[in-house]
Amino acid sequence: MVAIFTRELTDDLTSLVKWIDGMVGKNQGEKMAAFVVLLSDDPDADEKRLKALAAKEKIVNTPLTVLEGVAGPPKYKLAKDAEVTVLMWTGKACDVKVNHAFRKGELKADAIRNVVLDSFEILGKKKGLQLKKT
């Protein structure tokens, strides 16, 4: 499972979500799944934004969700200055395997590539990759 917590909808976030969405589509047989959580002070308005984003960007395999309150789930301890936090967990026990956190402006192409590579790795698809971590 790939969970993307975000406090903003940016072009770079959209790029990451589209990458992950594509991977989910190609790996449904391996039970890969993902969801996006927009942490929001205005869930009604953000619900419309997420619907529009999904339609425009053709995000079909990854549910876009909203959670009221920018702090996020208390037990997840999301940092106040984290614009985007990506968690990956596996198994029924939901053991967290990967954590990536980005301040405003840090989620750039290299960072997106590293997140995508880690999602390959939790699928056990390390071999044959043409991408390299930076």
Place this chain on the structure above:
Amino acid sequence: MRTLFVTSAALFLAVGVAAGEKTKLKSGLQPGAKAGPFNVLDCTGPNKGKKLCYR
């Protein structure tokens, strides 16, 4: 002189490492933790409009 150089180099490296650590943000559950349940409002996909847990 050599001692001064070695000391300066060590200090330079220590500051560099410290700076690198400072720039790495820690947020959310760390590897080894277990992801607990929480409910969200699904806005898209087959469950849109529902409050549910995707964990």
